[in-house]
Amino acid sequence: MKTDDLIKALAADAKSVEPPIARTLAIAVGAGALLSLIGFMLTIGPRPDFFELLSTSVRYTFKLIVMLSLAIPAFFLVRGLSRPDFKPDGSLWWLAFAPALLLLGIGLELASVPSDTWHARMIGHNSFYCMTIIPILSLAPFIAVLYALKSGATTYPTIAGAVGGVLSAGIGATLYASHCPDDSPLFVALWYPVGFVLMTVLGALIGSRFLRW
Amino acid sequence: MRRGFAGVGVARDDVEDVVQDVLLAIHLKRHTWDPAMPLGPWVLAIARNKMIDDLRRRGRRHEVAIDLTQFDIEGEDQQASIDAHDVARVLSRLSDRNRDIVRSISIDGHSAREVADRLGLTEVAVRVALHRSLKALADTYQEKVE
Numbered sequence: 001m002k003t004d005d006l007i008k009a010l011a012a013d014a015k016s017v018e019p020p021i022a023r024t025l026a027i028a029v030g031a032g033a034l035l036s037l038i039g040f041m042l043t044i045g046p047r048p049d050f051f052e053l054l055s056t057s058v059r060y061t062f063k064l065i066v067m068l069s070l071a072i073p074a075f076f077l078v079r080g081l082s083r084p085d086f087k088p089d090g091s092l093w094w095l096a097f098a099p100a101l102l103l104l105g106i107g108l109e110l111a112s113v114p115s116d117t118w119h120a121r122m123i124g125h126n127s128f129y130c131m132t133i134i135p136i137l138s139l140a141p142f143i144a145v146l147y148a149l150k151s152g153a154t155t156y157p158t159i160a161g162a163v164g165g166v167l168s169a170g171i172g173a174t175l176y177a178s179h180c181p182d183d184s185p186l187f188v189a190l191w192y193p194v195g196f197v198l199m200t201v202l203g204a205l206i207g208s209r210f211l212r213w
Numbered sequence: 214m215r216r217g218f219a220g221v222g223v224a225r226d227d228v229e230d231v232v233q234d235v236l237l238a239i240h241l242k243r244h245t246w247d248p249a250m251p252l253g254p255w256v257l258a259i260a261r262n263k264m265i266d267d268l269r270r271r272g273r274r275h276e277v278a279i280d281l282t283q284f285d286i287e288g289e290d291q292q293a294s295i296d297a298h299d300v301a302r303v304l305s306r307l308s309d310r311n312r313d314i315v316r317s318i319s320i321d322g323h324s325a326r327e328v329a330d331r332l333g334l335t336e337v338a339v340r341v342a343l344h345r346s347l348k349a350l351a352d353t354y355q356e357k358v359e
Contacts, residue, residue, distance in 0.1 A: 009319035
């Protein structure tokens with residue numbers, strides 16, 4: 001086809017523009033998170049004394065804050081990565097905020113509880129659920145965010161997929177954290193990353209192929 | 214862009230392929246441009262991405278552009294044969310009806326309304342078919358990369 005002919009076809013197609021990608025992403029992530037939330041509420045749900053814990057348990061509230069402090073920057077990064085003219089460079093460091101915060105929490109925990117309880121607090125009681133339920137709760141946002149990214153135009157498919165994985169695991173982990181009775185930062189640091197690593201690697205693998213355009 | 218490619222020794226009709234790929238991408242991905250951001254870097258990012266894809270594909274096939282004289286010839290005949298070649302290759306992936314629609318609008322210059330009347334379709338149906346065909350064309354370029 002002659003280039004001039006192609007331009008005529010493109011001009012004839014001028015009306016069919018998709019909604020802005022930032023909006024598509026916000027809706028997709030919102031819908032995915034909502035789906036996970038509904039599934040979560042219908043099955044295991046948050047701890048019955050959720051609201052009380054928020055004001056009485058520092059550790060409980062802290063782990064929720066850590067999870068959100070990972071999910072929120074991941075969302076903004078994914079939003080940027082959906083555009084071709086976005087360069088991630090330094091902004092990826094925002095993802096290090098949550099691990100740094102968790103490290104601080106570990107320091108405070110080690111300083112405040114006797115050392116003979118460290119091991120028990122770290123191993124906890126629910127490590128198996130933690131490792132399996134986080135990926136399950138991440139699934140709906142994961143699929144939604146990858147599809148939304150697909151309609152975008154990332155020039156970093158692998159990174160975009162990986163950060164999409166972090167975002168979906170962040171949503172899944174926030175929900176799971178509100179259910180899990182193990183509140184110690186030691187437990188969070190040992191078991192939660194399993195789900196994150198899984199979703200991140202999955203996102204990178206799928207993204208590197210699926211997000212090309 | 215054409216100049217950039219000539220610089221690395223890529224044959225003229227292949228360059229035109231990438232130019233078309235870029236135009237299609239700019240068209241189909243225009244919802245990823247944030248109006249609050251400058252347009253230039255966005256266009257360049259798309260062009261750069263497509264050029265890299267193309268060069269990578271070329272590298273993988275160990276293909277070398279040989280005929281440097283092509284860059285000096287602007288003959289009508291040569292252009293016509295390149296175009297005919299491209300029409301066959303790119304449009305062959307579409308269904309008969311969609312190919313007819315794309316041809317009528319692009320090459321023959323008819324409006325969507327006229328094509329709709331001729332084929333007994335609604336104008337909306339023609340526009341949808343055109344849009345799908347353009348996406349299919351973009352995918353054709355993408356498949357060549359993989």
